Amino acid sequence: MTSVVGVKLVYDFDEGSRDMRDLLGGKGANVAEMTRLGLPVPRGFTITTEACIGYLRAGNRFPDGLPEEIDGHLARLEEQAGKRLGDPEDPLLVSVRSGAKFSMPGMMDTVLNLGLNDRSVEGLAKRTANERFALDSYRRFVQMFGDVVAGVEKARFEAALADLRAARGAASDADLGPDDLRDLLATYKRIYRDGTGEDFPQEPRAQLDAAIRAVFESWENRRAYDYRRLNGIPHDLGTAVNVQQMVFGNTGPRSATGVAFTRNNATGEAGKPFGDFLVNAQGEDVVAGIRNTQSLGELRDVLPDAYDQLVETMALLERTYRDMQDVEFTIEDGRLYMLQTRNGKRSAQAMVRIACDMVDEGLRTEEESLRDLVDPAQVRQLLLPQLDVANAPEAVAEGVNASPGAAVGGVVFEADEAERRGSLGERVILVRDETTPDDLHGMIAAQGILTARGGKTSHAAIVAVGMGKPAVCGVGAISIDDADGAMTIGGRRLAEGDTITIDGTSGKVFVGEAPLLEPDPDNPYLGRILEWADRARRLRVRTNADTPEEAAQARGFGAEGIGLCRTEHMFREGERTEIVQRMILAADDDARREALDRLRPFQERDFEGIFRAMAGLPVTIRLLDPPLHEFLPSLVELSERVAVARATGTPDPEAEALLPRVQQMHEVNPMLGTRGCRLGIEWPDVYRMQAAAIASAACTVKEETGDAPLVEIMIPLVAFAEELRLLRAEVVDACETVLRERGERIEYAVGTMIELPRAALTADEVAAHADFFSFGTNDLTQTTLGFSRDDAEGKFLTRYLQRNVIPANPFETIDRGGVGKLVEVASDLARGVKPGIKLGICGEHGGDPPSVRFCHDAGLDYVSCSPYRVQVARIAAGQAAVDERGG
Ligand code: ADP
Ligand code: MG
Ligand code: MG
Numbered sequence: 001m002t003s004v005v006g007v008k009l010v011y012d013f014d015e016g017s018r019d020m021r022d023l024l025g026g027k028g029a030n031v032a033e034m035t036r037l038g039l040p041v042p043r044g045f046t047i048t049t050e051a052c053i054g055y056l057r058a059g060n061r062f063p064d065g066l067p068e069e070i071d072g073h074l075a076r077l078e079e080q081a082g083k084r085l086g087d088p089e090d091p092l093l094v095s096v097r098s099g100a101k102f103s104m105p106g107m108m109d110t111v112l113n114l115g116l117n118d119r120s121v122e123g124l125a126k127r128t129a130n131e132r133f134a135l136d137s138y139r140r141f142v143q144m145f146g147d148v149v150a151g152v153e154k155a156r157f158e159a160a161l162a163d164l165r166a167a168r169g170a171a172s173d174a175d176l177g178p179d180d181l182r183d184l185l186a187t188y189k190r191i192y193r194d195g196t197g198e199d200f201p202q203e204p205r206a207q208l209d210a211a212i213r214a215v216f217e218s219w220e221n222r223r224a225y226d227y228r229r230l231n232g233i234p235h236d237l238g239t240a241v242n243v244q245q246m247v248f249g250n251t252g253p254r255s256a257t258g259v260a261f262t263r264n265n266a267t268g269e270a271g272k273p274f275g276d277f278l279v280n281a282q283g284e285d286v287v288a289g290i291r292n293t294q295s296l297g298e299l300r301d302v303l304p305d306a307y308d309q310l311v312e313t314m315a316l317l318e319r320t321y322r323d324m325q326d327v328e329f330t331i332e333d334g335r336l337y338m339l340q341t342r343n344g345k346r347s348a349q350a351m352v353r354i355a356c357d358m359v360d361e362g363l364r365t366e367e368e369s370l371r372d373l374v375d376p377a378q379v380r381q382l383l384l385p386q387l388d389v390a391n392a393p394e395a396v397a398e399g400v401n402a403s404p405g406a407a408v409g410g411v412v413f414e415a416d417e418a419e420r421r422g423s424l425g426e427r428v429i430l431v432r433d434e435t436t437p438d439d440l441h442g443m444i445a446a447q448g449i450l451t452a453r454g455g456k457t458s459h460a461a462i463v464a465v466g467m468g469k470p471a472v473c474g475v476g477a478i479s480i481d482d483a484d485g486a487m488t489i490g491g492r493r494l495a496e497g498d499t500i501t502i503d504g505t506s507g508k509v510f511v512g513e514a515p516l517l518e519p520d521p522d523n524p525y526l527g528r529i530l531e532w533a534d535r536a537r538r539l540r541v542r543t544n545a546d547t548p549e550e551a552a553q554a555r556g557f558g559a560e561g562i563g564l565c566r567t568e569h570m571f572r573e574g575e576r577t578e579i580v581q582r583m584i585l586a587a588d589d590d591a592r593r594e595a596l597d598r599l600r601p602f603q604e605r606d607f608e609g610i611f612r613a614m615a616g617l618p619v620t621i622r623l624l625d626p627p628l629h630e631f632l633p634s635l636v637e638l639s640e641r642v643a644v645a646r647a648t649g650t651p652d653p654e655a656e657a658l659l660p661r662v663q664q665m666h667e668v669n670p671m672l673g674t675r676g677c678r679l680g681i682e683w684p685d686v687y688r689m690q691a692a693a694i695a696s697a698a699c700t701v702k703e704e705t706g707d708a709p710l711v712e713i714m715i716p717l718v719a720f721a722e723e724l725r726l727l728r729a730e731v732v733d734a735c736e737t738v739l740r741e742r743g744e745r746i747e748y749a750v751g752t753m754i755e756l757p758r759a760a761l762t763a764d765e766v767a768a769h770a771d772f773f774s775f776g777t778n779d780l781t782q783t784t785l786g787f788s789r790d791d792a793e794g795k796f797l798t799r800y801l802q803r804n805v806i807p808a809n810p811f812e813t814i815d816r817g818g819v820g821k822l823v824e825v826a827s828d829l830a831r832g833v834k835p836g837i838k839l840g841i842c843g844e845h846g847g848d849p850p851s852v853r854f855c856h857d858a859g860l861d862y863v864s865c866s867p868y869r870v871q872v873a874r875i876a877a878g879q880a881a882v883d884e885r886g887g
Contacts, residue, residue, distance in 0.1 A: 009051040010069040012076065013044050013244075018321075023048045025240030027099030030341050037320060039313055039338050043080050044094065044244030045073040047212065049101065052238035055216045070212075074243075081245050086204035090127045091120035093137070093246040096211040098218060100239040103342060104227055107239060108218030109148045111211050112283050113141035113246060117202040133251045135181035136173075140282060142188040142200055145207065149214040152195030160187045174280050208243070215241045229804065230456050247337045249330040250282040254303065257281050257330045260296050262314045265324065265346045266389060268353030268525075270361070273314050275327075282330075306336045317341050322363045323373060324354050347505075348381035352525035366532045371882045374529055376849045376875040380468065381405060382523055383868055387503040388515040396490035399475030400454075401507035402461035407448030407470040408513050410497040411487065413480055415442025417496070422446065429500055431487060433480060434473075435460040437790050443467065448502045450509065452478040462793050462809060468868050470504030521556075530558065530871060533878025539855060540862035541873045542618070544842055548609035554867035558874055561617040561710070562610070563774060563864020564842035567690060568626050570606050571599075580631045585661055589685070596689040603690060607697035611709035615701075618710040620774060620842075620864075622753065623690050623731075625716045627675045628683075629665040638662050671788060676717020677752075680727045687715075687727060688734040695738035698746045711748040712772060717779070719758040721765035728769050753842070754826055755779035763826035764833045772838035773830055774864070775823050777845045781810050784819050812844070814851040824858050840864060849876035856880035 016024050016032030024032060028046035035041045047070065054063035078084045083092035093115040098107045116124065116138045125134035146152035161173065164184050170176050176184070192200045201207050218224060219239045228235055249257030258277025263270045276293035278285050279302060300307040310329060313336070317325045326344030330337045346354065355373040358364045364373070384405030409427035412418045415438065418430045422445030430446040432439060434453045443449055443463055448470040451460045455474050464471035477490045486495045492511055494500065501514035542563035543554035551562060571580045576599060583595035610619060642659050645652035667673035680687040694713060702708040713731055718724045728750050735748060751772035752759070759766050760780070767773070782789055787797070789811050800806050806815070814820050823841070830837050840862040845851035847869025855863050856877060865873050 007050065008069075009048050009054075009063065009066050010073045011046050011048065012073060013041065013046070016046060021101050022237075023050065023240070025049060025099035025101055025242075026103055026342060027097060027340060028240045028242050031242060031244070031339075033320070034317070034338050034341060037316065039316070040336055041338050042245040042247050043077055044242060045077065046099075047241040047243070049238035049240050052216045052219060052240065053236065055213075056220065056238070060213070060217065067209075070208075070243075074208075077243075077245060085115045085208070086117070086120060087123065088119040089123045091115050091123055091204070093124075094208070095242075095244050095246055096208070096215060097242040097244065098215040098239050099242055100219070100233075101237050102231070102233050104224060104233070104239075107221075107224050108215045109144070110283065111141070111144045111148055113137045114145070114207050114211060115204045116141050117204065119202075120204075128251065130251055131178045132181065133248065135178055135185065136176075136250055137248070137282070139181055139185050139188055142185065142192060145200075145211070146188070146192045146195065149210050150192065150196050152192055156191050156195070157188060160184065160191060212241050212243075215239060226455075229802065232807065235804075244339075247330050247332045247335075247339075248282065249278075249332060250280055251333055252280055254334045255280055255330075255332050256299070256303065256306075257283065257285065257328075258293075258296070258299070259326070259328050260310070260314065261344050262318045262325045262327070263350075263354065265326075265344050265350050268324075268346065268350030268357065270354075270357050273311060303331055303334060306331045306334060309336045313338060319363065322358060322368075324350075347386070348378045349386075349523075351375065351378055352382070352523060352529055356525045356528050367536060367882045370529060370532045370536065370875070371879055374875060374879070376872045376879065378404075379526065379872050379875055380868065381505065382526055383519050383521070383871075384468070384470065385516040385518055386505060387501070387508075388517045389506075391515045392503075392508075393510055393512070393514060395503075395508035396492055396511050397475050397477035397509045399451075399477075399507050399509070400456055400461070400473045401504055402456055402458070402473040403449075403464035403469060403471035404505040405448075405468075405470035406501060406503045406505065406514070406516050407446075408499065408501045408516065409447040410499055411450075411494055412442075412446070412496055413482070413485060413487070415439040415445075418442035419445040429502060431478070431480065432460070434458060435463070437793070443469070448472075448504065450475065450478070450500070450502050452476065452480065458798065459793060459795075462797075462812070464504070465812070468866075470502055472502045472504055472507050472509055475509060526871070530874055533875045534558075535878075536881045537856075537874065537877035538881050539852065539860065539873075539877040540840075541846075541870055541877060542620075542840065542842075542862050542864040543867050543870055544846075544864050545610070545867060547606075548613040550867055551610050551613035554870055555613065555617075557867055557870040559617075559867065559870045560862070562614055562619040562621075563840050563846070563862060564714075564776075565610060565619060565621045567603070567606075567622060567624055568630075570603050571624070571631055573602075576602055577631065583686075584628050584631060584665075585658070592683075593685060596685055600689050600693050600696075603693035604697045604700070607694055608700055611697060611701040611711075612705075615705060615707055615709065618712055620712040620714050620751075620772075620840075621690075621694055622714045622716050623687050624679060625676050627665075627667060627670045627673050628679065629662065629667065629670070632662050632665065633658065635662050635666050671782070676755075677715050677723045677727055678717065680715065680730070681723060684727075684730050688730055691731040691734035692738050695735040695746065695748070696742070698748070699738070699742045699744040702744065702746060708746050711746065713748060713750050714753055714772075714774060715750070716753045716776070717755055718752045718766060719756045721762060721769060724752050724766055724769040749838075751838075753779075754823075756783050757822055760822040760826035761829075763829035767830035767834050767837055770830075770834075770837065772840070773826065775826070775839075775841040775860075776843055777814055777819060777823070777841055777851075778811065778843040780822065780843075781815060781819050784822060785810060785815065808850075813848050814845045814854050816854055820854055820858070823854075823860075827858060827860065838862075844869075847873050849879075852876035853880045853883075856884070 013032050013035040018029045018033035021029040024046045085092045095112045097110045121138040125131040143157040147154040249255045256277050256279045260275025275296040324344045325341045328340035355369040381404045387406040409429040411431050412428045418428050419441050421428050427447045429448045430442045431450045451473045480487045501510040540560050542561040543559035544564040545551040586592035641655040698709050715727050749771035751770040753776040755776035839860045842864040846863035847865030
């Protein structure tokens with residue numbers, strides 16, 4: 001019942017290959033591949049992910065046939081090794097290693113030296129004539145088995161070891177002799193009995209079964225579950241278990257264990273493998289920081305033959321995988337063994353360099369490099385300052401690496417204070433237990449964000465990623481003392497204003513100013529990758545820009561026009577506010593028009609600037625969108641002013657006059673109130689003025705440069721075709737009036753934003769009046785899901801993500817099933833009546849790689865995103881095209 005008859009649940013290493021990751025996990029598939037390549041890999045077998053799933057589904061019972069299959073493979077291993085598990089004279093020892101399809105911290109740790117017991121340890125000692133080694137291996141096994149399989153606290157073993165070292169005056173474990181280790185073993189076994197109520201298991205096959213069960217069950221532990229959720233890994237994959245003959249790096253001075261990268265993973269430089277190793281050590285000693293490691297180069301002096309073979313092997317692995325590898329190796333008495341290889345993690349700098357070098361080395365085509373070696377999300381890091389890892393001091397604390405890049409600043413604990421200091425030009429890091437939407441202004445003002453609680457889906461993380469700001473979250477070592485305006489972090493006390501550095505790429509926090517590497521805007525490797533992407537992609541990439549400065553910056557990043565220029569800021573700056581207020585409060589049409597006439601020159605100048613910056617490229621300008629009361633003082637504030645004035649008998653006629661009008665304009669739910677095209681229908685003069693200003697600016701720039709700007713006027717929040725018909729007529733009339741007056745001819749398009757489900761569902765009708773559609777996927781997400789973004793993010797959305805109600809933040813990655821479907825329906829309907837209609841998307845989804853992929857699949861003409869994400873979108877669009885061709 002638990003397994004299908006005839007399904008193979010165990011594979012010998014020489015039966016698998018690197019294409020079998022689904023079944024064998026990443027580690028198992030790669031160990032099999034290395035075996036296939038004839039590399040020196042200790043023999044063993046892999047129990048499949050399917051066996052794991054079967055075990056868990058059956059309520060933690062081995063699937064039918066699994067024990068027998070394990071017996072068979074174990075017998076084969078024993079035969080090959082010429083040793084038997086549990087043989088008291090010459091025992092076969094194995095490691096039990098977990099390995100899922102995707103590398104996953106949080107899974108069970110590896111158990112080494114399994115098979116030892118009180119008798120076979122003596123056999124091993126005799127056989128190797130190395131008593132110290134045998135005892136050292138056994139005590140490691142008791143500790144690992146106790147910790148990993150039986151759940152005895154690791155710290156208890158470590159404390160016993162540290163006590164012994166101190167008592168014997170030993171500088172490191174390697175200085176403990178056989179007698180010391182015998183004492184230690186006795187202590188360890190006592191700790192084991194205390195912790196479990198049982199004696200340490202002596203039967204090797206029972207040890208093995210217990211370890212296999214523990215690996216299976218670790219798939220469901222909390223850490224593993226959380227990691228999968230954060231990284232979008234499905235929960236039903238299961239983990240494989242690798243059982244492998246032990247080789248020993250702890251037999252003496254001609255033995256060692258280590259890890260290495262085939263090229264530099266920080267810079268990407270080729271031909272310089274680097275890594276760390278320890279002589280006379282085992283397994284995780286290297287990464288555990290127990291002793292100071294030596295760097296790979298020194299291995300050449302210590303064990304030259306093994307070194308040469310390792311370097312040669314690494315080169316072969318690179319040629320096989322056609323990617324930088326991260327390997328684990330052990331040397332036993334001068335002989336090299338390979339224990340693991342995988343594609344190595346790398347910095348953004350290294351990523352782009354390696355992608356180019358692999359092409360130059362003839363290992364990949366440009367398209368293959370683009371598709372497989374470039375993570376567009378990481379590209380953005382190239383534009384952010386990064387921690388200079390090589391020269392960084394020691395971190396005081398570590399948390400979740402929530403948003404990449406590094407930042408330096410003085411600590412502040414309140415959003416208002418962050419804003420105050422920020423406005424004085426100070427660099428600050430906002431430190432909070434956790435953030436809420438009320439902290440937004442402080443987050444904007446800060447260089448980076450640091451929180452004591454929360455992970456990658458916390459409000460702080462989500463907002464920081466959206467803003468492209470470094471953030472470290474969930475640093476448990478922080479405690480903020482509100483009363484004192486101070487914090488302690490990792491035992492250090494910091495007052496407001498004290499400088500810290502946060503590294504959102506690694507999650508580390510440093511006291512003081514750590515060295516940063518400034519981004520190189522003209523990274524030549526990135527330049528080449530962008531060329532490949534531009535050659536491949538079908539989607540155009542525009543930018544969202546409201547000012548000439550942003551437009552110019554985005555153009556520098558390769559933007560091919562503006563997909564969304566919002567005009568509301570043009571109503572807010574300096575002396576304009578007062579004119580706008582006068583316009584809104586005008587008693588009659590004449591007074592209103594007079595105010596609008598005064599506003600128009602400002603708008604004209606703004607538009608001229610943008611047209612100049614985007615000369616030769618299309619510019620989509622959205623007419624006024626937010627409700628007008630946003631330009632008036634808030635009702636609460638004004639009511640207070642009036643109340644205070646009345647109570648204190650100090651008349652405030654201005655406030656008194658304003659109050660009834662503000663009350664009248666107040667809306668219960670402004671997001672769904674008088675905004676977008678509803679505003680244009682209520683107040684056509686506002687849209688007419690904007691259209692006239694656009695037309696005038698276009699004439700001016702044409703007269704100046706001889707080139708007419710490519711103008712697209714966009715009417716927001718349309719639900720009914722009739723709204724667009726009416727407003728299009730107003731806009732065209734206003735434009736034509738200007739063109740007649742100026743005696744100029746300028747082509748311009750009039751279109752709409754699709755951001756309401758009704759507009760999407762009636763897109764054929766709407767399209768009759770539109771030259772283009774731009775999907776406003778932010779509002780379309782809000783109106784399709786009925787989520788208010790500000791209320792969702794950091795509140796219930798966090799819970800939704802944690803509980804897997806939805807797979808991703810729909811404001812970051814488009815909800816394909818709902819919002820995406822509306823986009824597809826609307827595109828089909830519109831193209832059905834107007835085949836040539838231009839279709840694009842604006843809103844931050846335009847810079848999110850999976851959403852860009854969606855836009856490509858949906859056949860849109862362009863995406864538009866913030867300037868800093870233009871390069872990300874270009875690469876994502878190129879990858880989508882390459883992937884579709886299956887190149
Ligand atoms: P992780 O996924 O945590 O890296 P591994 O399964 O790779 O865990 O094991 C960690 C380390 O244990 C390896 O790098 C290696 O040093 C050691 N190890 C595992 N299996 C063996 C073995 N059969 N012989 C010797 N050392 C081993
Ligand atoms: Mg580990
Ligand atoms: Mg490993």
